[in-house]
Amino acid sequence: MAEHKKEIDKLSGVETTGHEWDGLKELNNPLPKWWLYLFYATIVWSVGYWVLMPSWPLVSDYTSGLLGHSQRANVHREFEAAMSERAETGNQLMEASLEEIRSTPELLEFALASGGAAFADNCAPCHGTGATGFEGYPNLQDDVWIWGGSMDDILQTISYGVRSEHPDTRFGEMLAFGRDEILNDDEISAVANYVAAELAGTEPEDGADLDTGATVYMDNCAACHGDEGLGSKELGAPNLTAPNYLYGNTVEAIEAQVNNPRHGVMPPWIDRLGETTVKSLAVYVHSLGGGQ
Amino acid sequence: MSAWKKHEIFEKNSLILTIGIVVMISIGGLVEIVPLYYLKSTIEETEGMRPYTxxxxxxxxxxxxxxxxxxxxxxxxxxxxxxxxxxxxxxxxxxxxxxxxxxxxxxxxxxxxxxxxxxxxxxxxxxxxxxxxxxxxxxxxxxxxxxxxxxxxxxxxxxxxxxxxxxxxxxxxxxxxxxxxxxxxxxxxxxxxxxxxxxxxxxxxxxxxxxxxxxxxxxxxxxxxxxxxxxxxxxxxxxxxxxx
Missing domain, CATH: 1.10.760.10 (Cytochrome c-like domain)
Known part of the structure; x- marks a missing residue:
């Protein structure tokens, strides 16, 4: 380290650092006072923080601080507070029938607000933000209900799901008539044309054998979907005369479904969301337009 | 300034400055990271955790x-x-x-x-x-x-x-x-x-x-x-x- 002589800059009267670049010298000004005191203040603050807040690690634990701060305890408290705020109206909602909810503006507002929020978070990914569904995911705005559109039916479906892992799930599966070789290709083609022409009201293929289709239908399909094709909500067998087919109502789509049916799964929500939110959701879904 | 006099040795020797930086960062690491490895409270006791299949x-x-x-x-x-x-x-x-x-x-x-x-x-x-x-x-x-x-x-x-x-x-x-x-x-x-x-x-x-x-x-x-x-x-x- 080369010693340098103290050199005072003539113009400012401040000592230089002794560094020089092509004749330019660096003044050794002191740190600004405001900055320095702020720096000292942060050191004092840290000492106070160590005493009051969780900070230093020890051998088997850490100092928890005089204020007993805990982020997790805080959130539990906030969460409990929010829950108890809603508890009174929530409990009334649980007790109330659909008619009572409809005639009590306070309950209806509560159910639609919390149901709407829960719908956006949890249901919209499959049923769409407008609840109009997608192919394979039912439209909740229309009058077509595979598992029933009454308040109780909707509540049951949301709570336990469809073909879910919950023990109380709704369950129904159509046989794979083609894959498992119950019907041959001609019979499947005939029955798909029959369903399209007579029940769905879509165009059958030219020269389709509707009589054979009718026989095949009565022998194989009517047990669940009914002689008239009106379906069965107990079995989850869709109404085949309804306009919205989950997987399409063209002959081709019906053939595919008879051959090797797709079965959608709806998860159970009762454990994830709790019974009050599920009831709010049921009221919300029921209110969308198709509720029965 | 006297603080400058003591600090000068770091500012004028890159090796000493490097050692100083390593020492300071090590203290930070020892205090903030190492305890997480031995404090029992780091990982909660739970039921059900298993390795991935x-x-x-x-x-x-x-x-x-x-x-x-x-x-x-x-x-x-x-x-x-x-x-x-x-x-x-x-x-x-x-x-x-x-x-x-x-x-x-x-x-x-x-x-x-x-x-x-x-x-x-x-x-x-x-x-x-x-x-x-x-x-x-x-x-x-x-x-x-x-x-x-x-x-x-x-x-x-x-x-x-x-x-x-x-x-x-x-x-x-x-x-x-x-x-x-x-x-x-x-x-x-x-x-x-x-x-x-x-x-x-x-x-x-x-x-x-x-x-x-x-x-x-x-x-x-x-x-x-x-x-x-x-x-x-x-x-x-x-x-x-x-x-x-």
């Missing part, structure tokens, strides 16, 4: 490969709105078998820490193939190739071995039968499902990609997504014993 681990590798963490976090913070939207906040224990963890810090998409069981397998498939098919305003890219790519299972055993080196408690049997277990979980009808269930009791096994004929990358990723956040039994978890 080979199929889930392969799915997790795809999650990392495709950079899912750049848009999806896996960390529910202890804030009320997050609890109401996603469920219980994430615990350190839930990432203890993650090497590396997938907490992430950016949420272009939603947090995925508790996405397991929230949607159906079919929804995950439709959504991964083309997110717009079920979520019209989504900005997520589609991953249709996952359903077509056969899963590369050649090195799955080594993945388990490597995790075991880091302390993930895989048994020797689990490592030995890694590939068989992977196939059995994605294809219960063809693989050795009894052996799988013995090594991973209570773990769901099904054709996650809806097609039991093959094990695809879609199988692996959906299996992984469907177990995220479902392991810890929050009925048994004691919140108050684990305040931080």
């Amino acid at each position: 080979p199929l889930e681990l392969a799915g997790r590798n795809i999650y990392v490969r495709e950079g899912c963490y750049t848009c999806h976090s896996q960390q529910i913070r202890p804030l009320r709105d997050e609890l109401e939207r996603y469920g219980p906040y994430s615990l350190a224990a839930e990432s203890m078998y993650d090497r590396p963890f997938q907490w992430g810090s950016k949420r272009t998409g939603p947090d995925l820490a508790r996405v397991g069981g929230k949607y159906s397998d079919e929804w995950h498939r439709d959504h991964l193939i083309n997110p717009r098919s079920v979520s019209p305003t989504s900005v997520m890219p589609g991953y249709p190739f996952l359903a077509e790519n056969k899963l590369d299972t050649r090195d799955i055993r080594e993945h388990l071995e490597l995790n075991a080196v880091y302390g993930v408690p895989y048994t020797e049997e689990q490592i030995q039968y890694a590939r068989a277990d992977l196939v059995a979980q994605a294809n219960p009808d063809r693989g050795d499902i009894d052996g799988f269930e013995e090594r991973y009791p209570g773990v769901a096994a099904r054709a996650f990609d809806g097609d039991p004929s093959d094990v695809t990358e879609m199988d692996a990723l959906v299996a992984y997504l469907q177990m995220l956040g479902t392991l810890v039994d929050f009925e048994l978890y004691d919140n108050n014993a684990n305040l931080r």
Whole structure:
């Protein structure tokens, strides 16, 4: 380290650092006072923080601080507070029938607000933000209900799901008539044309054998979907005369479904969301337009 | 100034400055990082945590490969709105078998820490193939190739071995039968499902990609997504014993 002589800059009267670049010298000004005191203040603050807040690690634990701060305890408290705020109206909602909810503006507002929020978070990914569904995911705005559109039916479906892992799930599966070789290709083609022409009201293929289709239908399909094709909500067998087919109502789509049916799964929500939110959701879904 | 006089030795000798920096950073590390390795309170006591099955681990590798963490976090913070939207906040224990963890810090998409069981397998498939098919305003890219790519299972055993080196408690049997277990979980009808269930009791096994004929990358990723956040039994978890 080369010693340098103290050199005072003539113009400012401040000592230089002794560094020089092509004749330019660096003044050794002191740190600004405001900055320095702020720096000292942060050191004092840290000492106070160590005493009051969780900070230093020890051998088997850490100092928890005089204020007993805990982020997790805080959130539990906030969460409990929010829950108890809603508890009174929530409990009334649980007790109330659909008619009572409809005639009590306070309950209806509560159910639609919390149901709407829960719908956006949890249901919209499959049923769409407008609840109009997608192919394979039912439209909740229309009058077509595979598992029933009454308040109780909707509540049951949301709570336990469809073909879910919950023990109380709704369950129904159509046989794979083609894959498992119950019907041959001609019979499947005939029955798909029959369903399209007579029940769905879509165009059958030219020269389709509707009589054979009718026989095949009565022998194989009517047990669940009914002689008239009106379906069965107990079995989850869709109404085949309804306009919205989950997987399409063209002959081709019906053939595919008879051959090797797709079965959608709806998860159970009762454990994830709790019974009050599920009831709010049921009221919300029921209110969308198709509720029965 | 006298402080300048003492500091001058650091400012004029790069080696001494370097040593000074290393000493200061080491103190910070010793105080802030090292205690996390020995404090018992770092990792909560929970019921239900288990190592990933080979199929889930392969799915997790795809999650990392495709950079899912750049848009999806896996960390529910202890804030009320997050609890109401996603469920219980994430615990350190839930990432203890993650090497590396997938907490992430950016949420272009939603947090995925508790996405397991929230949607159906079919929804995950439709959504991964083309997110717009079920979520019209989504900005997520589609991953249709996952359903077509056969899963590369050649090195799955080594993945388990490597995790075991880091302390993930895989048994020797689990490592030995890694590939068989992977196939059995994605294809219960063809693989050795009894052996799988013995090594991973209570773990769901099904054709996650809806097609039991093959094990695809879609199988692996959906299996992984469907177990995220479902392991810890929050009925048994004691919140108050684990305040931080």
